[in-house]
Amino acid sequence: MIFLALLLGLLLFVLGLAVVMLRRSAILLFLGIELMLNAANLTFVAFSSANGALDGQIAVIFTIAIASAEVGVGLAIFIVLFRRFKTQSVDDLRILRW
Amino acid sequence: MARLLTDHLLSVLIFLPAAAAAALAFFPGRAKGAIRGFTLAVTAAGLLLAVWLLAAFRPDAGFQFNEWAPWISYFNIHWFVGMDGISLLMVLLTNFLMPVVILSSTRFITEHVKAYHIAFLLLQTGMLGSFLALDFFLFYIFWEVMLIPMYFIIGVWGGKQRVYAAVKFFIFTAVGSFLMFLAILWMVAQRYSATGGLDFAIFSYYPSGLAAASQVWPFLAFTLAFAIKVPMFPFHTWLPDAHTEAPAGGSIILAGVLLKLGAYGMLRFSIPMFPAALAQFLPWLVGLSLVGILYGAWVCFAQDDLKKLIAYSSVSHLGFVTLGLFALTPASVSGAVLQMVNHGLSTGALFLLVGVLYERRHTRMMADFGGLAKTLPVTTALFLVVALSSIGLPGLNGFWGEFLILVGTFQAHPWTAAVAASGVIFSAVYLLTAVRRVFFGPVTHEENTGLADLDLRELICAAALLVPIVWIGVYPKFLLDRITPAIEHTLSIVKGLMP
Amino acid sequence: MKAALLLIILAPLAGFLINVFFGRRLPRAGVTAVAVGSVGLSALLALFVCGAYLSAPEPAAFEYYTVLSVGGVTIPFALQADALSILMLFFVTFVGFWIHIYSIGYMEHEEDYARYFSYLNLFMFAMLTLVLADNFLLMFVGWEGVGLCSYLLIGFYYQEKWPADSGKKAFIVNRIGDFGFLIGIFFIATHFGTLRYEEVFAKLQADPGAYLGVAGIIALCLFVGATGKSAQLPLYVWLPDAMAGPTPVSALIHAATMVTAGVYMVARCNLFFRSSPEAMAVVAVVGALTAIFAASMGLAQTDIKKVLAYSTISQLGYMFLAAGVGAYAVAMFHVFTHAFFKACLFLGSGSLIHACHTNDIFEMGGLRKVMKTTHWTFLFSTLAIAGIPIWAGFFSKDAILASVFAFAGHHHGWAYLLWGLAVVTAFMTSFYMFRLYYVVFGGEYRGKGHPHESPTSMTLPLVVLGGLTAVVGFLGVPVVFHLPNLMERFLEPLTPAVEGLAGTTFHLSHGMEWALMIGSVVVAGLGWLAARALYRTDASWTWVKGFTARHPRLYDTVFNKYYVDEFYDRTVGAALRGVSRFCFSIIDGVLIEGPVNLSGFFVELTGNVLRFLHNGNLRTYALHIVLGVAILLWLVF
Structure with missing residues (x-):
């Protein structure tokens, strides 16, 4: 059981990572990050239920709260960037380069 | 209120500028007059406080006005400050130069006025703290506190090459302080493994009690940190750049006080803590001091930039100071401490007057001047007096310092003293040549004819520096009586333990 | 008191x-x-x-x-009045x-009237x-102080090149001497533990044997100081250039008072010198060589003040010669008489320059008629310096020659050579002084304008000093006249007889003294006659002109002061300039700054390479993170 859950988590994480590394759209980037976070959450829950301890599930609650806050800030940044540069491709946003 | 002052005199002294800097943060940036006036008032109050300390100071009573309070109890680190004759002189010098610097900057500094004054006030807290700290950790904190404001003073308000100079100053000093910090931690750790207690009090390491072989590395780390600050040959190359590029006020404080911290540190740390290592490296230190005296003077001849010449002359003069310290006789060490004050006053005044010339002509090259005595008679007279004090003319302050250093060194190392004494010839050559090129001779540049002589503000600054120059020249005993007990105490620690 | x-x-x-x-x-x-x-x-x-x-x-x-x-060094501000000081x-x-x-x-x-007088007072x-001063250090304070005033007053006309450079030169050359003085003071402080004359000399007198070696070194160090201040070989070069200052300054500082400070110091420290025959010999030889060397340079100068400057150096040489043979009272006597006649000569030259607006003696001439007071006082002091009887210089110079001769007779045979040099110098002195006198006052006026006698404020001092040149010599009458030698008696406490130290007086037979006296008068007279023959009228110059034309190299060498200044500039000066340039550009610029800037350069280089990793592409950064994590995992497991 835990094996399946961990496998699913791994799958989700790799998918998320692939999205972050392969897609240029800022929105999809966020989706990828969310996927990775939820992969981590799934892993937490899996271990929690396997060990019979509640720590993992508490951590998940924290992660969800922080992730939503992060999305709020992140989307705001992207909206500002979109207004300024008229693009949502992260490849075009290279102003932090040296 | 009265209790606060009498019981916490030194804390008030140290934190008055910092508190003023905090207050200054709430001033509107455009109220330049108010910012200058407030800073001047605060620094003047600091001077009054220092004079009060001078009046209340008892020469034979060792460290006084001590304050001791737990700070970081877990590591047994304390707020521990106190004052002996040596720190008294340094505090006086610092608080005397500060109002002069603030007053002298009013015309030259017109941008970021608030930041400039905040930087100087923080710097003052750092300097005073370093001179008064009796706890290793506290000393280190204050030592680092000085570094940042000075970095900005050079880097923001400096000349064309200011960023290079500021970074160079920062890196040189930071390398030194890093080594010093390692040495402090190592010594405390050694003491911990020997006694099982953490002890950061400086006194506890008089002497450090380390075995002769293990004294070498901490001694070298401390001495290198201070040698960079002094600066001793060959660690001096940050100095000409920093001095030349810093604004006039920055140069005055840099030459007047910051360099003295190096010599002060040698006297407080290197000498009394590590007698065995000191004895081992004494020939090197005396030799490097001697090289510094002659080398600094020789390099001065090759300068075309007046400010750079004065900067290099500091290498030569500080060579006398370190020579006096490492000759380890009462006369030479007293002379060295007196010479620290003298150099602060004379070189400070020289930088002040070069600043005056720079404000008028926006150049520091000697070739751009010539014949200024006709248009600027008062400036010329003051510059000449200050130059003569720097040359060591009897009757002005510089002579007594050099004389005591040399006569004391002569008792220990006759040949070294004899060679070092030739420095008095060279200093006359380069400074009088500079005076000749800048002030005497015919006026060669049209721009120099219509210059305005010192105004009242500049005159007050210069005259304020001349008063102690003449006073120490006529009656050096007053200051010397206050430092000799402290010096004899320090030497008594060393002498018995040197192999 | x-x-x-x-x-x-x-x-x-x-x-x-x-x-x-x-x-x-x-x-x-x-x-x-x-x-x-x-x-x-x-x-x-x-x-x-x-x-x-x-x-x-x-x-x-x-x-x-x-x-x-x-630390055992105590410096009191204390003054004393003993015979020498007084x-x-x-x-x-x-x-x-x-x-x-x-x-x-x-x-x-003068525009800067107040500045001039303030310097003079200082x-x-x-x-x-x-x-x-009653101790060495206070003497040193005054010693450097007079050097400073000399610097300021030589450079009084600071806007002109020559005075500004000369003032600096004077200070620096004096500093070289002061360096020796300072070392002497260090020796005294270290070995005697005090700097008060009274205590130092009491210790030395009590046990001269204990200080034999060090006393000689101290004496030589102090003498280095004296050669600077009193313009002796090899440090005399500043004095001729000191003539760039106003003429009264030359009279006061560079003739009468300051330059004799070296003699005063040697006389004050005579116990040190007497402890070491070698030191005394050095003093005597330097004095004699300076005397003749400077006198020979004086022969060809055309600037009236330079003639007097070289004669001052030469007379100072006489004083050191006397001090070197132990005749300290005689040296001081010459200091005393010299102050009067040389001050009078300089003031006279000032009066001439004031009237003719030139320093060149060949643009003066015939001034006997128009400037009567100046002429008579100048003549008086010329007679005095040449050593013509009854004038002051005769007594003091004769005493010096006699002392040297007696010293030579007293086991120091080599000193006859010095005596010979001194006699030749006496001839030269008489010659160049009367040359000056005849060229300036004889013949016809060759300059521009119409010179007039100077105002009373200038002639009165001339009369007072000129008159005294005929009087003060009688303070030191030789023994052979059976009159009291007041000067010698006055200065007796200066040179106490001490067992184990060199003596200070050697006696000559009366016959010998008479012979020497007559000899010195004859030599002075010969110099006078030679000058009279060659320079009395404009017509008589032809021989001199012909001589200089026939030997141009000799004349140029003497006129250019044997190129000593140039020699110093090309050796000491060039060495210093070379060393300083080497230190600044090679040691500072390359050896020290090189590694410092190299380390900075490496940091910069590394940064420049590594910054290409930061291309600003978010996805590349993500890749970096993944790679980093992968490497970490690989390392851990």
Whole structure:
């Protein structure tokens, strides 16, 4: 059981990572990050239920709260960037380069 | 209120500028007059406080006005400050130069006025703290506190090459302080493994009690940190750049006080803590001091930039100071401490007057001047007096310092003293040549004819520096009586333990 | 007495301070009153002190405050009045006062009147501190102080090149000498534990044997100081250039008072010198060589002040020669007489320059008729310096020659050579001084304009000093006349006879003394006659002109002072410039800054390479993170 859950988590994480590394759209980037976070959450829950301890599930609650806050800030940044540069491709946003 | 002052005199002294800097943060940036006036008032109050300390100071009573309070109890680190004759002189010098610097900057500094004054006030807290700290950790904190404001003073308000100079100053000093910090931690750790207690009090390491072989590395780390600050040959190359590029006020404080911290540190740390290592490296230190005296003077001849010449002359003069310290006789060490004050006053005044010339002509090259005595008679007279004090003319302050250093060194190392004494010839050559090129001779540049002589503000600054120059020249005993007990105490620690 | 001594030095100091701070706002009469009045007060008090000493000849020392006291070195501010100090005190204040009076007229049209007088007062303060000091360090304070005033006054006309450079040169050359003096002081402080004359000399007298070696070294170090201040070989080069200053300054500082400080110091420290025959020999040889060397350079100068400058160097050489053979009282006697006649000569030359507006003697001439007072006083002092009987120089110079001869006869045969040099110098002195006299006063006027006699404020000092040149010599009458030698008796306490130290007087037979005296008069007379024959009228110059034309190289070499200045510049000067440039560009610029900047360069280089990893692409950064994590995982498991 835990094996399946961990496998699913791994799958989700790799998918998320692939999205972050392969897609240029800022929105999809966020989706990828969310996927990775939820992969981590799934892993937490899996271990929690396997060990019979509640720590993992508490951590998940924290992660969800922080992730939503992060999305709020992140989307705001992207909206500002979109207004300024008229693009949502992260490849075009290279102003932090040296 | 009265209790606060009498019981916490030194804390008030140290934190008055910092508190003023905090207050200054709430001033509107455009109220330049108010910012200058407030800073001047605060620094003047600091001077009054220092004079009060001078009046209340008892020469034979060792460290006084001590304050001791737990700070970081877990590591047994304390707020521990106190004052002996040596720190008294340094505090006086610092608080005397500060109002002069603030007053002298009013015309030259017109941008970021608030930041400039905040930087100087923080710097003052750092300097005073370093001179008064009796706890290793506290000393280190204050030592680092000085570094940042000075970095900005050079880097923001400096000349064309200011960023290079500021970074160079920062890196040189930071390398030194890093080594010093390692040495402090190592010594405390050694003491911990020997006694099982953490002890950061400086006194506890008089002497450090380390075995002769293990004294070498901490001694070298401390001495290198201070040698960079002094600066001793060959660690001096940050100095000409920093001095030349810093604004006039920055140069005055840099030459007047910051360099003295190096010599002060040698006297407080290197000498009394590590007698065995000191004895081992004494020939090197005396030799490097001697090289510094002659080398600094020789390099001065090759300068075309007046400010750079004065900067290099500091290498030569500080060579006398370190020579006096490492000759380890009462006369030479007293002379060295007196010479620290003298150099602060004379070189400070020289930088002040070069600043005056720079404000008028926006150049520091000697070739751009010539014949200024006709248009600027008062400036010329003051510059000449200050130059003569720097040359060591009897009757002005510089002579007594050099004389005591040399006569004391002569008792220990006759040949070294004899060679070092030739420095008095060279200093006359380069400074009088500079005076000749800048002030005497015919006026060669049209721009120099219509210059305005010192105004009242500049005159007050210069005259304020001349008063102690003449006073120490006529009656050096007053200051010397206050430092000799402290010096004899320090030497008594060393002498018995040197192999 | 205590207050009087202090006031003697403080009065000129007060005058200096008043004129320096308020001089520009005071009217000229006020400046004059302050400057001359303060020196006049000093002179009166000096007379009082002299009188007090003569009535009760006991040396007295007074301590005013302690300057410093550290590590066994104690420096009191203390003044003393003994025979030597009082002798110096007397003529310094006397000549100084009259030169102040003279300056009123000479500097009349000068813009910086107050500055001039403030420097002059400062000089008097420093010089009086030098002679009245009761310890070596206070003497050194005065010693450097007079050097400073000399610097300021030589460079008085600072806008011109020559004065500005000369002032600097004087200070620096003097500093080289002062370096030796300072080392001497270190030796004294270390070996005697005190710097007070009284205590040092008491220790030395009590046990001369204990200090034999070190006393000689101290003597030589001090003598280095003396060669600087008193313009002896090899440090004499500053004095001819010191003539760039105003002429009264040359009279006061560079003839009468300051330059004799070296002789004063050697006489003061005679116990050190007498401990070491080698040191004495050095002093005597340097003195004799300087005397003849400078005199020979004086032969060909055309600038009136330079002739006098070289004659001053030469006369100072005589003084050191006397000191070197142990005749300290005789040396001081020559210091004393020299002060009068040389001051008078310089003031006379000032009067001439004031009238003719040139320094070149060949643009003067025929001034006997128009400038009567100047002429007579100049003649008097020329007679004095040439050593013609009854004038002051005759007595003192004859005493020197006799002392050297007697010293040579007393087991020091090599000193006959010095005596020979001194005799030749005497001939040269007489020759170039009368050459000067005849060229300036004889013949017809060759310059521009119509010279007139100078104002009374200038002629009065000339008359006083010129008149005294015919009088002061009788203070030191030779023994053969069976009259009391007042000078020798006065200075007797200066040179106590000490077992184990060289003696100070050697006796000659009366016949020998007579012979020497007549010989020296004959030599002086020959010099006079030679000059008279060659320069009395314009027509008689032809031989000289022909001679110089036939030997141009000889003449050029002498005229250009044997190229000593150029030699110093190309050796010492060039070495210093080369070393400084080497230190600055090679050691500082390459050896030290090289590694420093190299380390900075490496940091920068690394940064420049690594920054290409930061391309700003978010996805690349993500890849970096993944790779980093992968490497970490690989390392951990």
